[in-house]
Amino acid sequence: MSDLRDRFDSAITALLPDPPHALGLAVSGGGDSMALLHLASQWATAHGCALHVATVDHGLRPEARAECAMVARRCAGLSVPHDILPWAWDGRGNLQDRARQARLDLLRGWAQARGINHIALGHTRDDQAETLLMRLKRGSGVDGLAAMAPARHDGGLTWLRPLLDLRRSALRDDLHGIGWDWAEDASNADTSYERVRIRQAIDALGLDVDRLADTAAHMAAARAVLDHAAAQAAQTVVVQDHGDLVFDRTRLAALPADTRERLVAAGLCWVGQSPYRPRLIALRAALESARATLHGCLLVQTRDSLRLCREWNAVADLSAPAPGPWDGRWQIEGPAETGLLTRPLGTDGAALTDRASWLVPRDSVLASPAIWQEDRLIAAPLAGFNPEFRAKCRALPPDWPAPDHAH
Known part of the structure; x- marks a missing residue:
């Protein structure tokens, strides 16, 4: 077994000590994600874990379709199911931010549909170093400079980064050794992108990627201390x-x-x-x-x-069938009738209630969940209107605000 495979197996086993029945991989066709596919396929075979692969086609480059096909061929050779997840930009907002969020949303929906609870991503030690410098350039503090986490929980899904201790060059050497091709995205040489400029600066200045990544790890340790202090104070x-x-x-x-x-x-x-x-x-x-x-x-x-x-205003247009969940934290309970929706109470709804029955101040009441049938107010639990319906807010966890850092 190669040193690279040993290191990968150690990393992913630390993240998944009890291998799940299935593991999802996000594979774009680039060198990092193709190496992830190769290494993860060996690990999955040894541990009886079924792999599932998804490639997001952002529809932004003519080469993308061929890259998706290349990933599909490799997956077919490994007898691994592969899905292409298309996305089309509507021209609104920052393209990179929108594409990133769309990629996560598509992968999240894909995993849920297939009963997958873990998705592995191809971020490397080089990505750690580049991210540190990008955030340093923006004047970030300890949190921004802290290393990307190897695992991040996202509801019922966990994002994994098993390549964080591996260098990009070593992964490509591994692909050369097995005769696998990968796609080189032309945008990786486009200096209009900040990450590309940072990557070139690392090379031009002779900066040590490993030392930069170690600095990010030190910042993550410092962040953990600060998080602990906040959790203690919260009590x-x-x-x-x-x-x-x-x-x-x-x-x-x-x-x-x-x-x-x-x-x-x-x-x-x-x-x-x-x-x-x-x-x-x-x-x-x-x-x-x-x-x-x-x-x-x-x-x-x-x-x-x-x-x-x-x-x-943040929830003015937010509605969901009632009874049921609303706005992430609320669970509405009560009799089920046709056409009931949970929407914020708002000023019009508040005017229909007795202020003496409000459980929270006016600002809170206006944004609180209310049950509507078209334009007719059925219930407003936090305004004391119609006790047949109840609104239960999820409680703060005991270790709050212990974060699950997203970057």
Whole structure:
């Protein structure tokens, strides 16, 4: 067994000590993901794990179809099922950001449809180094400079990065050794992309990729210490009030700045249902104001407290069949009738309720879940309207705000 295969097997076994019945792979056709396919196929055969491969075709390059076909041929040779997931950009927003989010969404849906709980990605040690420099260039703090995590939980799905300790060059040497081709995306030489410029700068300046990746690992260790401090502080600083988080302002102000900002940022992510923290400059500006909107949330400060609630505008168009889940954190319970939808209560709905029965302040009530039948208000649990329906908000986990870092 080669040293590369030994290292890969050790890495993926650490991530999956009990091999699942199936493992998904995201394979674009580039050198990193093709090496992932080769190494993972050997590991899966040895551990009785069924591989499933998906290739996302963003429809942006004429070569993409041929690259998808190349991956399909390799998968057929390994008797591994392969699916092509097409996407078409509608021209709105930042292309790279939209393509990245679409890729994750497509892979997530693909995995769910096939009963797959783990998807392995092809990020390497070189990617760690490049990401560190990109974020350093943007002035990121400890969190931004911390290494990508080998595993990230995303609901019922776990994203794995078993190649993080392997160099890109070693993976290509492995492909050369077995006679496998791979696709070289022309955009990898396009200096209009920041990552390409960073990659070229690493070569031009003779920077050591391993040292850069080690620095990212040191930052991840430092981040873990800061996260632990925030989790300890949360036990006495914040309480949950239905769907809101309420911070004791005196205790919050007494915390070190990093702990204070880490707690509020985590609160915004939880209330606003976002996996990513707000930008630090925006967070600090919001904390300087008595009332501010940020990250799909409303921050309201009084003399004694800071309350984070959902911003009504952020959920104004959000609806779901009732009873059932709504806005990620809520579960609506009650009798099932045809045509019932959960939508935010809003100002019109609030006007139909008795303010004396409200369980939370007005801002929170407006964004709270209400049950509607077309334009007729059926129930508003947090406004005390119609007790036949209940709205239960998911509780903060005991170790909150222990994060599952997304980058």
